[in-house]
Amino acid sequence: MPLEIVTIPCRSDNYAFLLREPTTGEIGLIDAPEAAPIRAALKQRGWELHKIFVTHHHDDHIAGVEELSDSFGAQVIGAQADTHRLPPLDHAVAEGETVRLGDETGHVIDVSGHTVGHIAFHFPDSGAVFTADSLMALGCGRVFEGTPEMMWGSLSKLKALPRETIVCSGHEYTQSNAKFALTIEPENSDLISRAEAVAAARAEGRATVPSSLAEELATNPFLRADLPEVKSLLGMADQPDAAVFAEIRRRKDNF
Numbered sequence: 001m002p003l004e005i006v007t008i009p010c011r012s013d014n015y016a017f018l019l020r021e022p023t024t025g026e027i028g029l030i031d032a033p034e035a036a037p038i039r040a041a042l043k044q045r046g047w048e049l050h051k052i053f054v055t056h057h058h059d060d061h062i063a064g065v066e067e068l069s070d071s072f073g074a075q076v077i078g079a080q081a082d083t084h085r086l087p088p089l090d091h092a093v094a095e096g097e098t099v100r101l102g103d104e105t106g107h108v109i110d111v112s113g114h115t116v117g118h119i120a121f122h123f124p125d126s127g128a129v130f131t132a133d134s135l136m137a138l139g140c141g142r143v144f145e146g147t148p149e150m151m152w153g154s155l156s157k158l159k160a161l162p163r164e165t166i167v168c169s170g171h172e173y174t175q176s177n178a179k180f181a182l183t184i185e186p187e188n189s190d191l192i193s194r195a196e197a198v199a200a201a202r203a204e205g206r207a208t209v210p211s212s213l214a215e216e217l218a219t220n221p222f223l224r225a226d227l228p229e230v231k232s233l234l235g236m237a238d239q240p241d242a243a244v245f246a247e248i249r250r251r252k253d254n255f
């Protein structure tokens with residue numbers, strides 16, 4: 001049985017996710033931007049908290065980790081590479097290793113670029129990947145610590161997951177991402193209709209996260225840097241994929 005996934009808005013535009021593994025009732029959390037809304041979501045459902053999975057070291061993803069792990073006795077799992085700048089970890093992991101939530105296995109994917117040491121958690125049996133500030137709805141994280149080549153490599157790993165995978169990313173940036181995406185591919189009909197749906201959802205205060213990998217592949221310009229039609233729109237027909245990605249990222253940084 002698939003994980004039950006609850007999306008929890010935090011701070012101004014962050015998302016945390018609660019996961020309940022139905023066979024064992026074990027509860028996990030992806031990122032802790034702040035404790036209060038996560039505590040409220042747990043209380044409302046009568047849930048405890050057993051494991052906290054951390055994606056990367058930025059404060060808007062870890063600020064609530066220690067408070068929640070202390071009050072629930074939850075284990076904290078995060079990247080081996082970032083032990084020096086994450087809250088104390090009970091379990092340090094690296095790419096290729098697995099994590100457990102009850103009967104479910106999650107696979108750790110290194111998605112460095114936004115930070116070096118950013119990881120994603122992929123739960124194949126539930127068809128869900130938790131990407132935080134790597135792959136985002138209609139966008140990707142700004143490349144702060146890594147290189148565009150590194151970020152493109154990370155996105156390429158996520159691109160290769162099954163198309164039906166649900167992408168649970170870390171921020172509600174989708175509407176502004178859509179405006180930018182339309183500057184790259186103004187005639188992409190899937191993008192035009194998604195941008196309209198996103199605007200309608202936001203007008204009603206609804207979340208646009210999670211999304212599906214299939215819709216990201218069809219509309220997210222950062223995942224489409226390897227496509228001949230996108231390269232030629234940018235006048236980069238003979239350029240390598242990573243260079244085209246870097247140009248799209250550069251334009252977004254200045255958007």
Ligand code: ZN
Nearest residue numbers: 056058114133
């Ligand atoms: Zn971040």
Ligand code: FE
Nearest residue numbers: 058060133170
């Ligand atoms: Fe963030």
